[in-house]
Amino acid sequence: MLVLNGRPVLRVASVGTAAPGPRIDNATLGRRMGLGPAWGQWAEAFIGTRFRHLAVDLESGEPRFSLADLGETAGRRALAAAGLEPSDVDVMVMGTAMPDMLMPTTVNVIADRLGIDQVPTYQLQSGCSGAVQALSLAASLLLSGGHRTALVLGGDVSAKLVDPDMDAAALPPAQLVNLLLFGDGAGALVLSADPSPGPALRAVFTRLVGLGREPGQTLDWYGASRRFDGPPVSEDYKAIEEAVPVLAAESAEEVLDGLEWKPGDLSYVLPPQLSGRMTARIRERMGLPEAREVSCVEETGNNGNALVFFQLERLLSRLASGDRAVGVAIESSKWIKSGFALEAV
Structure with a gap:
């Protein structure tokens, strides 16, 4: 990390x-x-x-x-x-x-x-x-x-x-x-890296954790010709529902431990988002009851690698001096967990 x-x-x-x-x-x-x-x-x-x-x-x-x-x-x-x-x-x-x-x-x-x-x-x-x-x-x-x-x-x-x-x-x-x-x-x-307004990036990490695990999602490339016999996207939703909340909780804990922050120190949490209902399940497993949730997937749909930015845009408009936030993203294709921490100083 x-x-x-x-x-x-x-x-x-x-x-x-x-x-x-x-x-x-x-x-x-x-x-x-x-x-x-x-x-x-x-x-x-x-x-x-x-x-x-x-x-x-x-x-x-x-x-x-x-x-x-x-x-x-x-x-x-x-x-x-x-x-x-x-x-x-x-x-x-x-x-x-x-x-x-x-x-x-x-x-x-x-x-x-x-x-x-x-x-x-x-x-x-x-x-x-x-x-x-x-x-x-x-x-x-x-x-x-x-x-x-x-x-x-x-x-x-x-x-x-x-x-x-x-x-x-x-x-x-x-x-x-x-x-x-x-x-x-x-x-x-x-x-x-220059002095400027905006929250400090206190920590960030990504880690592959998919050794020996079957992919939770596959995405086949077939280009503009659309020559493809099967579905372009497929998911093992059961595996995703079981694994993502666990990996999200582990990621948040890893960020907090690395910074020696306590759960009660957090003002905001940016959880992984697959859908509105799934986000609620993930949030429950992550805990952190005192941290306010920043989510957007109900309004934007799951737009993949854009989601974190939509969450951050909402977060930056709310941060006050001294606020701390942890964000987590999980990739279910071959299982990557990631997280980051921000602090308004």
Whole structure:
């Protein structure tokens, strides 16, 4: 674990997010997919996700936004909020499970659009822990002394995996649930080694814990040709429901122990989010009853590597001097746990 020795060495100067198009409720999604009128009520009651944003036009199925589009918007918003220009960025790191294409990498497309050049850029291929992995790498690079300002990005566009003309009523339950869970979005934050407003990053870690364990999720790449015989996304929901709350609790405990913080010291907790109902189960297992929860998945859908940024955007607007927060993200594909801690000083 990277622990910053209780000193405000690095600061989260700003956060920006981007969601494509208007939010889509369960009833609208159900009508478009040919599902019964009661489907929306069932979805909200049993899954707990009410809305999501999609990068495709729901009626025509035509793509409207790419991940690069969303990442560019989020990056511009983060830089503007920090009072910085693209020329102030020394390094860029992005985490995503679903880049627009294999090459050029999405992070480099975003850099080009922002006018960023002559800096190191990194793109990490990862599931829901990718945002924290990107934050961890950026922190290490800044602490090495070679860079002062990092633009950290994360996001996913999963709508390209969904055929709007499919016979959704004929799908097996596991695939049908995916229609409910996932949304699209991107986020960005400015991490600074210079004195600046914003909470201090006190700790960050990521760790693979999947030795000998079957994947909880698989995502197959099949490109624009859509030549694929099976479902592009599959999950072992039972394994996820059992493992993620345990790994989340372990991650939060590891962050607290590394900083010698007590559970009662926390003002906020940013739990992993799969859906509204699942978040409640995770939160219960994590404990930390005195910490206020910062969640957004009920309103945004599970937009993968963007979720942490949407949580952080909400957190930064609430933090007061002395507040402490711990965030956790879990990747269930081959099981990665990750966490970080912030303190308003």
